[in-house]
Amino acid sequence: MTRRITACFALAGLVTLVTPTLADEEKTMTVYKSPWCGCCEIWTEAVEAAGYKVVVEDMEDLSSIKQQAGIPDDMQACHTAVIGMNRKYIIEGHVPLEAIDKMMSERPDIRGIAVPGMPQGSLGMGYDPSAEYTVYSLGETRSQTPEPFLTTGR
Incomplete structure (x- = not known):
């Protein structure tokens, strides 16, 4: 009987350990980045400080990735x-x-979201919470025109 109770507690502990790992992967x-x-380094550090796990791949030329x-x-x-793990999203820019x-x-x-260029006041570019710029969504297919997803500073 003691072995069965121990096994149940061991399994319960395993389930507890697995759940946060899946959330962390998301x-x-x-x-x-270059x-x-x-x-880019400032943006990456801010994302990491917000609780995301960040893996950096430094590359001299990002054109193939884009x-x-x-x-x-x-x-x-x-x-x-x-x-993302199950559903991957692209995040382009600041x-x-x-x-x-x-x-x-x-x-x-x-497919993801993008802030084109390097708008002044965006995260990583002298961050100013009142800076106004648009975050665009990248449609599910490449042929779709990007649409506004969120406007900052309002």
């Missing part, structure tokens, strides 16, 4: 990230934390 982000880009992810030319920025959190909680049928 909050794991791989960031592809090794010399300071604003092409593989299907980032339209007018949506490109200085770094590209991928997040996307604010609230947009990442919104995407990960709502799980919309999109």
Whole structure:
């Protein structure tokens, strides 16, 4: 009888250990960036400080990553990230934390979100919570036109 009770407690402990691991994997982000880009480093550190696990892949040329992810030319920025386990999303550029959190909680049928260019006041670019810029959603297919996902500073 004691062996069965011990086995039940051991299994219960295993279930407890597995659950946070799966949640952690959903909050794991791989960031592809230039090794010399300071604003990418600031953005990555802020995302990590917000509770995401960040894996950094430094690359001199990100064009193959952007092409593989299907980032339209007018949506490109200085770094590209991928997040999620079961459903992967692309995060292009200086996307604010609230947009990442919104995407990960709502799980919309999109490929990802993007902040084109390097808007002043965005996360990593002299962060100013009142800075106004638009975060765009990247449609489920590459042929779809990006649409506004979230507007900051309002």
